[in-house]
Amino acid sequence: MSDEIPFSEVRKRWLADPEVASAYTALQIERAIANQLLDARAAAGLTQQQVADRMGTTQAVIARLESGRQMPSTRTMQRYAEATGTTLRISFEPRS
Numbered sequence: 680m681s682d683e684i685p686f687s688e689v690r691k692r693w694l695a696d697p698e699v700a701s702a703y704t705a706l707q708i709e710r711a712i713a714n715q716l717l718d719a720r721a722a723a724g725l726t727q728q729q730v731a732d733r734m735g736t737t738q739a740v741i742a743r744l745e746s747g748r749q750m751p752s753t754r755t756m757q758r759y760a761e762a763t764g765t766t767l768r769i770s771f772e773p774r775s
Contacts, residue, residue, distance in 0.1 A: 706747075713747035716759060720745070723763040733762035 694700045720730055727741040734741075743749040744759070751759070753769070760767040 709747045709750055712751065712756070713745055716745050716751075716756075719760065719763040719765045723765070725763060730759065730762045734758050 694703060720727070723730075725733075727745070728738045731738045731741045744751050744755070753767075757767050
């Protein structure tokens with residue numbers, strides 16, 4: 680007999696802690712933003728360096744934004760959108 684606990688159960692226990700749940704949600708948002716940045720750049724057929732040049736910044740800054748390690752400001756996201764020929768839209772949706 681195994682003493683292993685399924686990850687789904689461990690996750691459920693962790694997320695019962697409000698601090699853990701808040702941190703988990705914040706990371707989900709950061710990862711979703713990073714994915715949107717990557718998708719916009721890929722759709723525009725641009726390299727990180729090209730986006731950086733258009734934004735007047737460095738490739739390293741773009742790499743940090745796209746990694747999800749740095750939460751961009753709305754101004755930075757707007758500049759990124761302009762650099763990739765996209766439109767920034769921010770919305771609030773009901774929780775599921």
